[in-house]
Amino acid sequence: MATISLCMIVRDDEKVLGRCLDSAAGLVDEMVIVDTGSTDATREVASAYTSRIYDFPWRDDFAAARNFAFSKGKMDYLMWLDADDVLLPADREAFLELKRTLTKDVDVVMMPYHSGLDQSGRPVFTCYRERLVRNLGRDLWEGAVHEAIAPFGKVVWSTAAVTHRKEGPGDPDRNLRIYEKKLARGEAFSPRERFYYARELMDHRRYGPAAAELEDFLARGGGWVENEIEACRLLSRCRLEEGDEGGALQALLDSFRYDDPRAETCCALGAYFQARAAWRRAIFWYELALTRERDDQGGGFVQPDCYGFLPCIQLCVCWDRLGRRKEAEAWNRRAGRYKPDDPSYLWNLAYFRSIS
Secondary structure, three states, X not given: OOOEEEEEEEXXXXXXXXXXXHXXXXXXXXXXXXXXXXXXXXXXXXXXXXXXXXXXXXXXXXXXXXXXXXXXXXXXXXXXXXXXXXXXXXXXXHHHHHHHHOOOOOOEEEEEEEEEEOOOOOEEXXXXXXXXXXXXXXXXXXXXXXXXXXXXXXXXXXXXXXXXXXXXXXXXXXXXXXXXXXXHOOOOOOHHHHHHHHHHXXXXXXXXXXXXXXXXXXXXXXXXXHHXXXXXXXXXXXXXXOOOHHHHHHHHHHXXXXXXXXXXXXXXHHHHHHOOOOHHHHHHHHHHHOOOOOOOOOOOOEOHHHHOHHHXXXXXXXXXXOOOHHHHHHHHHHHHHHOXXXXXXXXXXXXXXXXX
């Protein structure tokens, strides 16, 4: 059976680290904790699980810290988690099965990463991440922020998911500071860095600069296809915030240059026309969203609701606005099959009863 080193970087994570390590206990063969400057009881929490605790002076470079952590792993495979990640019980079982069947010729194991949950605990955003990597004794991580390992060699895909359960706001300005320091030093951005820098600008409501960076990212080319498609959706939102409705629509349509329509883009187009009371055009795009095939292994962030619940609940609204109650009720029932406890679906049920 393959052996696994869990190698983590932490800082001021006393509130969540124990929860994370509890969820990984019994799955990995050693735990390596690298502290990048905690001032709370993070080290004391970690010491209850492992003696392999190291210091790494923080220098605004996540890849450097993760490569240091990986350098301390001694097992066949190196695994990473953030302190506010957990493996839920069903995913622990799937992970154990993965470990039992993992052969040593595998280079990378991709696992789902659920980075947002709804009120019922269902994932709102999900993507696959490189979670286990064969221990090659060399640096693998790249990127000062939103660091990643490019998959290589023999790759396998697991169903065992890691769930991100963030507690508290953290430092919302940290990533943007790192990017702006790189710019101040005159360092060139890779396409991926430019894409994520634009996202950080948008998250800080700096829509004009974010739009400019997204336009530059798309014009330069060389990015991952999924990042290019998402960049079009983000650019649309920035242009809407700047009052450019025509440009917002064009950005969504431009995404079709890169690949077939994603359900996320179809839903964004549906919402665009719905907001302008163009009900039948909104219906077209929401119905198209339901025909799109979900591909969790495509490399991008997937919004599961766009492949079922969201188009259905919005089709209910659109048909209702057109005075077509029978169609509206039918779409609400279909939405309920996806999320029977969703407040929107339940509100619609009460609404239709009240006008019967």
